[in-house]
Amino acid sequence: MDFFGIHWVEWLGYLATATVLTSFLMKAVTRLRIVNCIGCLLFVCYGFLLTPLSKPIIITNLAIFFINLYYILKK
Numbered sequence: 001m002d003f004f005g006i007h008w009v010e011w012l013g014y015l016a017t018a019t020v021l022t023s024f025l026m027k028a029v030t031r032l033r034i035v036n037c038i039g040c041l042l043f044v045c046y047g048f049l050l051t052p053l054s055k056p057i058i059i060t061n062l063a064i065f066f067i068n069l070y071y072i073l074k075k
Contacts, residue, residue, distance in 0.1 A: 009049045016042035033068040040065040
């Protein structure tokens with residue numbers, strides 16, 4: 001399924017990008033980490049949906065997600 005000639009999986013990648021970029025506009029570090037976690041999970045989904053799947057995208061964003069989660073839970 002395409003929207004404006006762009007496949008929905010690519011739109012998911014754009015949404016993930018926008019979410020991660022938005023997280024860096026947050027003043028509160030905890031809020032930044034939470035929004036960034038959401039963006040990372042979106043990127044992980046995007047990485048799995050790509051054909052062929054993208055291991056670098058999945059591994060990097062899972063690592064960032066768990067780093068953020070560690071610091072959120074540590075607080």
